[in-house]
Amino acid sequence: MSRKLIAVTACATGVAHTYMAEKALIQQAKKMGVLIKVETQGATGIGNRLNAKDCQIGEAVIFATDTKVRDSDRFEGKKILQVNVSDPIKNAQKVIEDALALADQN
Amino acid sequence: MNWKKLGKELEQHVMTGISYMIPIVIAGAVLMAISRVGASFYGINNIWDAQWAKSANAVIQFLHTDDGWGGTALGLMFPIISAYIAYSVADKGGIAPGIIGGTLVASMNAGFLGALASGLIAGYTVKFLVAHIHLPEAAKSVLPVFIVPVVGSFITLFLIQYVIGVPFAGINTGLAAWLKGMTGTNRVLLAAIIGGMVGFDLGGPVNKAAVTTAMALLTSGVYDPNTAAQVAIIIPPLGLGLATMINKRKFSPELQEAGNASLVMGLIGVSEGAIPFAIESPLKVIPANMIGSALGSAIAVGLGAVNRAPISGFYGWFAVEKWWIYIFAILVGTLTVTALTLLFRKNVTVTTEETATTTEDADATYFSEDQWEN
Numbered sequence: 255m256s257r258k259l260i261a262v263t264a265c266a267t268g269v270a271h272t273y274m275a276e277k278a279l280i281q282q283a284k285k286m287g288v289l290i291k292v293e294t295q296g297a298t299g300i301g302n303r304l305n306a307k308d309c310q311i312g313e314a315v316i317f318a319t320d321t322k323v324r325d326s327d328r329f330e331g332k333k334i335l336q337v338n339v340s341d342p343i344k345n346a347q348k349v350i351e352d353a354l355a356l357a358d359q360n
Numbered sequence: 361m362n363w364k365k366l367g368k369e370l371e372q373h374v375m376t377g378i379s380y381m382i383p384i385v386i387a388g389a390v391l392m393a394i395s396r397v398g399a400s401f402y403g404i405n406n407i408w409d410a411q412w413a414k415s416a417n418a419v420i421q422f423l424h425t426d427d428g429w430g431g432t433a434l435g436l437m438f439p440i441i442s443a444y445i446a447y448s449v450a451d452k453g454g455i456a457p458g459i460i461g462g463t464l465v466a467s468m469n470a471g472f473l474g475a476l477a478s479g480l481i482a483g484y485t486v487k488f489l490v491a492h493i494h495l496p497e498a499a500k501s502v503l504p505v506f507i508v509p510v511v512g513s514f515i516t517l518f519l520i521q522y523v524i525g526v527p528f529a530g531i532n533t534g535l536a537a538w539l540k541g542m543t544g545t546n547r548v549l550l551a552a553i554i555g556g557m558v559g560f561d562l563g564g565p566v567n568k569a570a571v572t573t574a575m576a577l578l579t580s581g582v583y584d585p586n587t588a589a590q591v592a593i594i595i596p597p598l599g600l601g602l603a604t605m606i607n608k609r610k611f612s613p614e615l616q617e618a619g620n621a622s623l624v625m626g627l628i629g630v631s632e633g634a635i636p637f638a639i640e641s642p643l644k645v646i647p648a649n650m651i652g653s654a655l656g657s658a659i660a661v662g663l664g665a666v667n668r669a670p671i672s673g674f675y676g677w678f679a680v681e682k683w684w685i686y687i688f689a690i691l692v693g694t695l696t697v698t699a700l701t702l703l704f705r706k707n708v709t710v711t712t713e714e715t716a717t718t719t720e721d722a723d724a725t726y727f728s729e730d731q732w733e734n
Contacts, residue, residue: 258732266379270630271563280726289727297383311732321376322448336368340563343632344639 259283259353260304260312261292264319265339268297275318275342282346288354295324304328313357316349318342333357370480377445377479378575382670384440385578388433389669393679395427437579438466442479449483453490453504457482457512461520468525471532472576477524482516536580548662551588555657555693558592559649563632575670583666587680588657590629590672591689595656596649597626597633598690599697606698610705615640626694629673641705648700656693660686 261279265271276292283290291308294301306328309315314333317323318341335353342349399407402420408431412424442462446454461478468474486508493503542550557570571593574585604611604619611619618636625633638645660667665686669676680686 255734256727256731266375267382268379270625270628271632274632284726289732291732307733319372321372321379340632344635 257288257354257357258311258313259288259290259316259350259357260308260314261290261316261318261353262295262304262323263292263339263342264295264321264323266320268295271320271339271343272296275339278342278346279316279318279350282342282350286347286350288350290350295319295321300324314353316342316353318349333359373445373448373480373483374476374572376448377441377443377476378572380444381437381441384433384436385575385670388430388437389671390430390676390679391433392427392430393668393681395423395430396681397679398423398426435466438462438472438475438478441472442475442482445476445479446483446486449480450486450490453486453508453512454479454483456509457486457516460513461516464517464520465525465528468520468529469532470520470525470528471536472579473531474520474524474528475579477528478516478520481519482512485515486512532580536577536582539577539582539584542584547584548658551584551661552654552658554585554588555592555595556650556654558589558631558657559596559651559653560646562596562634562638562649567631578668578670583668584661586670587665587667587686588661590667590670590676591656591660591686591693592653593631593672594626594629595653595690595693595697596631597622598694599648599652600634600637600645600701601626602694603698603701607702609707610702612640612708627674629671629676637701644704645701648697648704651700652693652697655696656689659692660689663689665689 261276263272263275263279265275272294273296276294279290279292291304291312292302293304304312309328309332312332314335315329317334317336318339319336320339323329333356335349335356337349337352395407399405399412399420402417404412404420404423407420407423408427409424412420415421415424439459439462442465443455443458446458446461448454458479461482462475465471465474465478489508489511490503493507495503539550554570554574557566560566570585571589574589578586601619601621601623604616604622608616615636618633622633622637625631634645634649638649663685664682666681667676667679667686668681669679671679677683677687
């Protein structure tokens with residue numbers, strides 16, 4: 255069974271980095287054989303909204319955000335890896351590995 | 361208390377506030393720019409003056425009104441940033457004390473720092489109230505509908521009025537006066553330093569420190585740092601993108617691909633487009649970026665271009681005062697980055713096997729819903 259992660263990306267302006275981080279995470283996860291769903295909280299609203307089921311399935315949550323995560327109560331009780339929105343753009347592999355390591359911790 | 365964690369938390373609150381303030385500043389600044397550029401065609405350089413409200417020319421009259429609209433929008437800057445910092449700290453309950461505190465900050469002229477303080481005070485006050493006041497079940501709703509807005513606002517307003525307001529107003533006017541009073545070499549030097557900082561780490565901490573400071577000063581009516589920063593933001597991605605087009609042999613296929621993206625990102629004002637280059641060979645790319653950005657910023661500010669909006673993308677260029685100088689400065693900076701990059705780099709031996717894998721699209725649906733759920 256594949257590993258599963260969920261992520262939220264958000265940047266201050268909400269037009270570019272949010273989506274670059276999304277793309278970087280998805281590309282890298284695909285390369286690593288990890289399934290990932292990424293929600294984008296951009297200037298035009300929330301994209302690919304994670305529903306309750308997604309939140310339950312994801313082993314850990316990556317917050318690649320420079321701003322407050324909207325509706326963060328959905329992730330209550332989850333293991334959360336908080337990084338800057340630029341981190342996955344620079345090194346998505348490390349972010350995903352860190353998230354998987356976090357999910358393995360007890 | 362973990363200081364690093366606290367710093368990170370505060371940064372996130374402030375960035376949230378800025379993120380909600382940006383559209384307001386852009387709306388206000390561009391509305392004003394339209395009225396001022398429009399007025400300049402009639403030879404008017406004080407369109408905000410009340411005399412134009414009664415102008416016989418309907419267009420001039422409208423331009424005066426439009427300038428007022430811009431002012432209305434900009435007047436909301438401090439209330440909004442304060443409200444959303446508080447929101448970031450304490451959720452919905454923070455907004456009312458935050459917006460009220462921010463309005464007091466605006467009327468006391470306590471500036472950007474005052475607005476930051478107001479948002480944090482409002483947010484943490486509300487957070488404290490919610491965490492520490494425990495009411496019996498039957499009276500629970502008194503907390504969010506009465507205690508939080510009233511007590512939260514009272515404490516925030518009290519602290520701003522009697523503690524931080526006056527000293528912060530002093531700092532604000534002092535700093536603004538000092539920077540506005542800068543002339544000649546110092547002004548150009550300041551612009552060059554800001555440009556170099558922005559070009560240094562492309563969206564990293566140094567860049568963010570420079571851009572955030574520039575934005576803060578913008579709200580106090582000091583425009584040079586913002587002009588410098590906005591010019592510098594787009595020079596690295598444009599310069600590196602251009603370099604890949606001029607001489608493909610010096611770049612691997614991945615970087616050629618990144619170069620196209622970099623050009624587009626540069627045009628819309630995102631310096632991170634240059635990151636792939638900075639990662640690949642930092643010692644060649646970072647100096648080129650810093651020199652190009654510093655030069656562009658120094659030229660723009662030194663020759664008197666003024667960008668009043670926090671917009672670096674091309675769609676903001678024509679709202680800049682003396683936009684021809686501004687574009688010239690971007691051009692010089694960009695060509696400098698391009699030239700230095702091409703000078704520093706050697707030809708790469710092209711490996712053709714990699715080309716196929718790089719263009720793959722990011723596709724959110726590389727797995728099925730079934731795989732996800734099982």
